[in-house]
Amino acid sequence: MLVAPHVSAAARTAPGPGARTAPDTQAPRTHAGGPAFAREPREELFLLAVGNFVSQRTFYESGAERDERYTRLVAELAVEDPVWTAGLLRWLRGEGNMRTASLVGAAAYVRARLAAGQGGGPSNRSVIDSVLQRADEPGELLAHWTSVYGRNVPQPVKRGIADAVRRLYTSRSLLKYDTASKDFRFGDVLNLVHASPDPGKPWQGALFRYALDRRHHPDSAVPPASDPLLNAHRALTELPSEERRAVVTGPGGAERLAAGGMTWEALAGRLDGPMDAAAWEAVIPSMASMALLRNLRNFDQAGVSDEVAARVAARISDAGEVARSRQFPFRYLAAHQHAPSPRWAAPLERALSHSLANVPALPGRTLILVDRSDSMFWDTVSERSKLTRADAAAVFGAALALRAQQADLVEFGWSSAEVPFAAGEPVLDVLKRFHSLGGTHSTKAVRAHYREHDRVLIVTDEQAAYHDAGGPAEPVPAGIPVYTWNLAGYQPAHGPTGPHRHTFGGLTDGAFRMVGLIEAGGHAAWPWTADPA
Incomplete structure (x- = not known):
């Protein structure tokens, strides 16, 4: 700090x-x-x-006032002191763990430097890449840029996002973040920035094609045959609704959910009925520690057993888990x-x-x-x-x-x-x-x-x-x-x-x-x- x-x-x-x-x-x-x-x-x-x-109202300032002051300061310092400003933005997303502030700041950094014709200091492309650390963030940055600055996305922004896409797009991240609620799906991002697969990841080309198919031809999109995670997930989602709960809560259900990368949010949307104790107990083993933390009340309300609750308690209080979660x-x-x-x-x-x-x-x-x-x-x-x-x-x-x-x-x-x-x-x-x-x-x-x-x-x-x-x-x-x-x-x-x-x-x-x-x-x-x- x-x-x-x-x-x-x-x-x-x-x-x-x-x-x-x-x-x-x-x-x-x-x-x-x-x-x-x-x-x-x-x-x-x-x-x-x-x-x-970002966009948070406080006692003395509206969210808009704080956002305007933030972007104004970033824009000024991106031109006056780009090395310091790039360091701040990279640190915000890393050790600072401030997602939205770093993304909004990176967009303001690039916008100001392009407007000023500024070429010195850390490149615009590298600053964009540095703040994108989760697979939904390339789409979030594009959504922010197009809503604030218009549909014309400059090449340094596209190239920085493409660098991040090669780092971040995997089968598991696609299942977790490529959802219909997103303004920019994985396929939209790929269409806009034209990211080529990482030469060191031979599976990524097929994944990119599948992401494009999911966006533009969802009814006929088929995951690559060589990808066990995506195929296991598809098998779960194609179960008839009347069978889903029995499969999930029956013998081996927790293992099937984990093998298919099924998040608790996706499971809740696909079950015929509420998330009862059996459903929670099946998905809890594959939930991340912060997801567990956010659902403690739900576990109580569903009546999760004391044995499962004890395992949850052990995970959320484990020193290593706490350190990895990087939560405030x-x-x-x-x-x-x-x-x-x-x-x-x-x-x-x-x-x-x-x-x-x-x-x-x-x-x-x-x-x-x-x-x-x-x-x-x-x-x-x-x-x-x-x-x-x-x-x-x-x-x-x-x-x-x-x-x-x-x-x-x-x-x-x-x-x-x-x-x-x-x-x-x-x-x-x-x-x-x-x-x-x-x-x-x-x-x-x-x-x-x-x-x-x-x-x-x-x-x-x-x-x-x-x-x-x-x-x-x-x-x-x-x-x-x-x-x-x-x-x-x-x-x-x-x-x-x-x-x-x-x-x-x-x-x-x-x-x-x-x-x-x-x-x-x-x-x-x-x-x-x-x-x-």
């Missing part, structure tokens, strides 16, 4: 992240009316990118809130703990302040989630406190109060002690609770209504580090950046790793290496 090394405001195009400028008579205000500080463009874009789900820690809290059955509580707590494995055990005394103001409760972490930023902030604040050598955990709004916790207790138990505290008065909270701590960390959306001219860090001695973890990516900042004053962004635990690097005297930098030209 981001930590911003600090240079003068004049050094806007220097290699590293920039600094915020000090306020003057024309200074901006926070959305709540407090004094604000202008961010350097790269810092503003980074925080917006990692704190934003708040996903496990959301699952816990959505499926409150006692049999999921312990495995979800373990999964949450695994997802926070990189949170450091900070030495000395740490003051952690968690924003519980109204705007944090109004905003959810995504349009598809009911989990608020307030709860996401509390997850990270509590986890950091539990890991620290000695910590004071504080919730704040108009007022503030310490949140008690005991070493080793579950994060989910600590979360029950947080409250809603109205408006935002960050500086007052810092002043009330800072007692010669070795560092201060504030988890917030930065939209304070009142604080001192120097921001919330004003009561803290200049030599003591103050870290702001911004969860929302709003434009105004609540305090200046400078020596020992740092801003992070997003909802992963990566930012916490930077705290130790800074305090060890290492050189902090953007979390990606330079992109090749």
Whole structure:
């Protein structure tokens, strides 16, 4: 995640992240009316990118306003600093795990550089290819481009998508993602970008032809005879409807579903009747861990057996599965809130703990302040989630406190109060002690609770209504580090950046790793290496 090394405001195009400028008579205000500080463009874009789900409305900005600000910043920096911008977009889709933001950003990158006649830096083709990491994303990028910029798709976009198609199109990905609900099916993508098969994948030519047939001649499309997965899938789908449930739930049903690449969504659409316990138990062995996580309530409602539930619990709480899923820690809290059955509580707590494995055990005394103001409760972490930023902030604040050598955990709004916790207790138990505290008065909270701590960390959306001219860090001695973890990516900042004053962004635990690097005297930098030209 981001930590911003600090240079003068004049050094806007220097290699590293920039600094915020000090306020003057024309200074901006926070959305709540407090004094604000202008961010350097790269810092503003980074925080917006990692704190934003595209088209998501927030307390202070509409989805359209945030999207416009995001694409404008990408377009400006694609021309002014293409190496940095290409690195950001690649990192967003990779370690940052932000699918839509990276795709929208890559399109804006190419559009701006073509309009400016810009040829230097990472190529447009390579940037498009770098953000496409799942087989449905070539079609999603084309759908976005044609809806926003028109039907004329430039050659660099086509070539970048074709590179990704050769990497991503397989029999299994075709079964999972080539569905009628997509604006651009696999066959549409192939028609538009004219991707040739990868010479190292001799089976891919037949797969491409089948994808085209599925799109244009679905009634007569026949999978390649040499492809066992596609043929097993076809055999399942061609079963008479009255036989399907008996075959799926009978002996060997789970193995047939796995061999035929049948997802739970496809099975639910093809069964004659509901997804009962027997149907779920047949498909659960072949479900991915995140699909299991999203369906815990459905398993309970269908009456899945305790034996099968125990296997589900073991998978979703396995440290390796959690690491491979690359899901944000708040996903496990959301699952816990959505499926409150006692049999999921312990495995979800373990999964949450695994997802926070990189949170450091900070030495000395740490003051952690968690924003519980109204705007944090109004905003959810995504349009598809009911989990608020307030709860996401509390997850990270509590986890950091539990890991620290000695910590004071504080919730704040108009007022503030310490949140008690005991070493080793579950994060989910600590979360029950947080409250809603109205408006935002960050500086007052810092002043009330800072007692010669070795560092201060504030988890917030930065939209304070009142604080001192120097921001919330004003009561803290200049030599003591103050870290702001911004969860929302709003434009105004609540305090200046400078020596020992740092801003992070997003909802992963990566930012916490930077705290130790800074305090060890290492050189902090953007979390990606330079992109090749």
